[in-house]
Amino acid sequence: MTYTLAEEDYLKAIYKIAERHGTPVSTSAIAELMQTRPASVTDMLKKLADKELIDYKRYHGVSLTRTGARQATLLIRKHRLWECFLVDKLGFSWDEVHEIAEQLEHIQSDTLIDRLDDYLENPKFDPHGDPIPDASGAYRMRYQILLSDLGLHKPAVLVGVREHASSFLQYLDQNRLALGATLEVVEVLPYDGSVRLRLGDGEPILISGQVARQLYVRQTTESA
Amino acid sequence: MTYTLAEEDYLKAIYKIAERHGTPVSTSAIAELMQTRPASVTDMLKKLADKELIDYKRYHGVSLTRTGARQATLLIRKHRLWECFLVDKLGFSWDEVHEIAEQLEHIQSDTLIDRLDDYLENPKFDPHGDPIPDASGAYRMRYQILLSDLGLHKPAVLVGVREHASSFLQYLDQNRLALGATLEVVEVLPYDGSVRLRLGDGEPILISGQVARQLYVRQTTESA
């Protein structure tokens, strides 16, 4: 089976929304994510349903079928592997790669993507800390929590970002918040939920609660 | 300026035909190369002419404008750089890369292609021996002649192929005819123009005149 560019984009959008907000996925949610009109979404949903990539009941949203989910996962695999390539091999920074990977993920060739995977030495996470599915579509979620849910004085490592906007990633760069950074919450300001962090062994920095809710961390053992 | 996939394909086709058979390029030649109908070609030619990518006079064929030619060479640059990547980095063989590069060449990002160029260490020729234009679209033709035009007992090196079909490339592989191979014509059979070659210092092999007309060689100095 080979799908059109638009079909692939819809499958990925549905997958992402379902991942975040659960199923069923509404027409308007898809329209908003894809920067398109609800009427256009409805048209495409019919086509995807005809191809048995989604389960669709009029007025009641959609969910991916097994086939649809598999296809979406493979797209995500391709997207994330290409992001690794762009960052690790070509020297792009993590805020520059999304649009390019968005194009590269549509290249049709199973051999290509498997060889790329090997060439990159089978990375398990992409430059934003998102897990990369294997060729069968399987991947394991890393143990992670939002920085905003991390208690005081618990050593942790920054492992992922929830928000992928360039401006956000650049903000993190400017504040030395890179994946793998060790950190610890020193204080949470009650007024607005801002968080004071110690990064590595440097001076504490202040980030907004808004930012803290976009960062995934993994607690490290006290001894580490 | 950004062009659609179909427009890019047409520009490249026109460029290739013009390169081989000169200008003007006929509607039917384009249709044949692109596996499409002459009527479809005519439609697209009007659009390309409106965008000033080609000079088009009804019933009299087309030629690329400066802008069109520039766009075509950039596509060829992308195609050939991706072929290098696939062969040199991912381990594909030269008969497997065309279709994949055909997709990759449409990825839109100047930065990407320039970084890829650097990553590959600015190759001047692709895996088939075709020259790679630089970012400005310029490239130098290598001195080369067809093997069928090489005289007897002149040492030469195989530098390129005129035919890119997988089956042809595989045939070359099976006969150890790789780019860079040194060779010398031992005999030309008068009956059908078959050529007996000494390859390196091995036993002579026989290839058809048909094949000899698809191989580019460069003469080496006697002393080499």
Add this chain to the structure above:
DNA sequence: TGAAGAATTTAGACGGGGCTAAAGTACAAA
């Protein structure tokens, strides 16, 4: 010069994917 035959273009249609405007459905609040 004037057809015949080949090449090319036009006319009209179609599927993919998108849009607007209008109509239909669901659901929460009264």
Add this chain to the structure above:
DNA sequence: TTTGTACTTTAGCCCCGTCTAAATTCTTCA
């Protein structure tokens, strides 16, 4: 239970790139 509002779908249109069938133009040769 009814009704207002938000959401979704339908109807009808558009552009892109392709096609077939028919008409046109070029070219060549008698």
